[in-house]
Amino acid sequence: MATEAELIATLSRVFGDTPIRADLLVGIGDDAAVMKESGRALVACADMAVEGVHFRRDWSSLAQIGGKLAVANFADVFAMGAAPKYLLVTAGLTPDIGIKEIEELAIGIKQQADSVGAIVVGGDLSSSPVLTISMTALGEMPSGRSAITRSGAHIGDRVIVSGIPGYSAAGLAALRAGRADEFASVVELHRLPKLDRNLAEAFAVAGVTSMCDVSDGLLSELGHIARASGVGIQITSASLTSPVLEEVAARLGEDAWEWILAGGEDHLLIATTSGVIPEGAIEIGTVIDGNSIRVIDRDVPSSSGFRHFG
Secondary structure, eight states: OOOHHHHHHHHHHHHSOOOOOTTEEEOBTBSSOEEOOOSSOEEEEEEEEEBTTTBOTTTSOHHHHHHHHHHHHHHHHHHTTOEEEEEEEEEEEOTTOOHHHHHHHHHHHHHHHHHHTOEEEEEEEEEOSSOEEEEEEEEEOOTTOOOOOTTOOOTTOEEEESSOOOHHHHHHHHHHTTOTTTTHHHHHHHHSOOOOHHHHHHHHHTTOSEEEEESSOHHHHHHHHHHHHTOEEEEEGGGGOOHHHHHHHHHHTOOHHHHHHHOOOOOEEEEEESSOOOTTOEEEEEEESSSOEEEETSOOOSOOSOOSOO
16 A cells, blocks of 8 residues: 555645635645635535445446545535535545555546536545545535525425436446446446536526435435425426336336435435526426325335435
């Protein structure tokens, strides 16, 4: 294994080439980063990925693993209506992680940070018996905009999503079946979900009443909004139909609706709105009176989403 100094030098080389920004007074390479206070609301979130729980290195490259966790963090920032600004990365490294491996991991993270205009400003390294990566993202709320929470949905609002969920779960099913090459398109979306920065901004600008990142499954996230807002939600399965997922499911002997309704890690945005629906968003239902999640013409899966504990 490379020395800590060699690993840090590699990370500094990858992350040190960042554009000059007036709000970043001290970047990566010192004891801490220093950012200039803008007076706007600061958004903070964190995600952790543990090998064997969240990823497998025989299924995904280190660049994809790092990039995917960065996407998860940035999606949480966008879900609040904010813009990602900074990222802190902490990693517990196994003995087989050398300079080549840490560089690959770092490049995957930086590519996703660059795509949303964020900068990696620091973190920490440690040895670990299992590869573990934790990221903290910091975002900024644009002037004049309030945070978009899960608790703002009102009866009569329409429910919209930034894409059809279930592709990541389909990719995971293909990997488990040993048929990754056969279903490469969905496998790639499991390895590295796509984050639509422009559509995320369009959701926020449109003034959605509540919003959530689809990380643990569509029904699970709708449940979060319903409980926080004290409402019920009804969605129609016709608006979520995916011929691609149905074909993959048929060939794998799986149920596409388990993926669509309960699959996780797509990192789409689910929101409610009483206004104009942004271009590119898909209307899938309505906020109703009550406290339940209903799916028209479709049985609700026994598992509504991923749970870490129990």
